[in-house]
Amino acid sequence: MPSNVRARTDPAIETARSVVETGLDSGAVVTIFGECTVEYDGRAASTLGPGDRHVMCKPDGTVLVHTDEGHQPVNWQPPGCTHEVSITDDALVLDSQRDNPDERLVVTFDAVEHVAAFDVTDPEELSLSGTEEDLRQRILAEPSLIEPGFTPLATERETPAGAVDIYGEDGDGRAVVLELKRRRVGPDAVGQLARYVEALQRDLHAETGVRGILVAPSVTDRARSLLAERELEFVALEP
Amino acid sequence: MPSNVRARTDPAIETARSVVETGLDSGAVVTIFGECTVEYDGRAASTLGPGDRHVMCKPDGTVLVHTDEGHQPVNWQPPGCTHEVSITDDALVLDSQRDNPDERLVVTFDAVEHVAAFDVTDPEELSLSGTEEDLRQRILAEPSLIEPGFTPLATERETPAGAVDIYGEDGDGRAVVLELKRRRVGPDAVGQLARYVEALQRDLHAETGVRGILVAPSVTDRARSLLAERELEFVALEP
DNA sequence: GTGTACATCTCGACC
DNA sequence: GGTCGAGGTGTACAC
CATH class of the missing domain: 3.40.1350.10 (Trna Endonuclease; Chain: A, domain 1)
Structure with a gap:
């Protein structure tokens, strides 16, 4: 049985790009961990200098950038965005955009320390009470x-x-x-x-x-x- | 230079437990991916049947359970919780609790497909405008x-x-x-x-x-x- | 610790 | 697509 996970620790940048691109194309949940900067412009605008963060890209177009603190992502993109991944100046660049409202999130990784693509099968709905x-x-x-x-x-x-x-x-x-x-x-x-x-x-x-x-x-x-x-x-x- | 990441794909359950426990103890961000069920009881109550999810535990006590869709975690625990990991009936169990309000989240993994511990260094603050x-x-x-x-x-x-x-x-x-x-x-x-x-x-x-x-x-x-x-x-x- | 209001709120429902 | 209100809202800040 083939694994549902494709992961690399301290990958070469081209390997990282490949795992991310292949994962995104196949509808996997993709995560990238490493030192990065983050630029956001849309309903508001923000910049985040270099630091280690965990980035998750979902097949529905969601992006989540998490630091080591807090429930909320430090930066994100809502469902419905289209992401692109590329290599620029030896950095792995994730570019996520949407229209209405026009919003753009760019994560630039100086170093990728881990990358993974997860094939998710989740047939269940949450059952919630006390609403x-x-x-x-x-x-x-x-x-x-x-x-x-x-x-x-x-x-x-x-x-x-x-x-x-x-x-x-x-x-x-x-x-x-x-x-x-x-x-x-x-x-x-x-x-x-x-x-x-x-x-x-x-x-x-x-x-x-x-x-x-x-x-x-x-x-x-x-x-x-x-x-x-x-x-x-x-x-x-x-x- | 030692890597800031410790990761295993399709680990033995005891290996998974070890990576999670060691990671939590050392203040790392720990992620677990695999088939799991989730029970929550606190301000409200919820159950989530078996499916693949990505779980993140932060050193500040946050837990996030993500499916393949949506910005929001399907289940979570806010910062300040204490997590415990154990093996019960060949399942990896993550138990996160807090007081005031009393809340408990239990994630039970039938199968762990990937586990990772990330040492995070993030000195930067987000600079946001348009507020x-x-x-x-x-x-x-x-x-x-x-x-x-x-x-x-x-x-x-x-x-x-x-x-x-x-x-x-x-x-x-x-x-x-x-x-x-x-x-x-x-x-x-x-x-x-x-x-x-x-x-x-x-x-x-x-x-x-x-x-x-x-x-x-x-x-x-x-x-x-x-x-x-x-x-x-x-x-x-x-x- | 509680109270109060903001948030790139997100999310679903309804029009 | 816009409007509207719920949410386990989370988060910061004042008291």
């Missing part, structure tokens, strides 16, 4: 978690300010807007709820006010006082 | 970009709703709040500006209203109408 969608399902299955008498009427109900997570009415027939968050919320969520309540109020020409309820595990102090100022409510609930 | 901070500097250097007579008085001015990007006054001495965005803005930015304007209005007990100006390259239609409803303004400006 906002789970919270929504919980409430729709048991509306009394919000308060006795609450009745959901629609999800994703459109308003001039955007779609409301859950729209319904309370035991007295008043319109209720729910904004759901899977985690502790700050002022931004209050602003969002306030927008929806105001928009719906205008839209319905309601005589009685539209109630707005923020549903989340907890709120910060500032968010709580913003809720109070706007006469909005809070219900503690987890996904 | 919101650049836009702020541009306005402070030339306030008339907002409008003739505008005078900045403070940045990060605190209000009960949060800190205002730039606070100042117009040619008539009216208070002005600027909210800056480096890119095209939607309804969320309008909500943010509205919160600040309302909070400052209350705070100042101003007789004349506080003006709110959104400064960004452009706005969506919905954001524009929300601005109009709230009598907020827009100035087109890029970073």
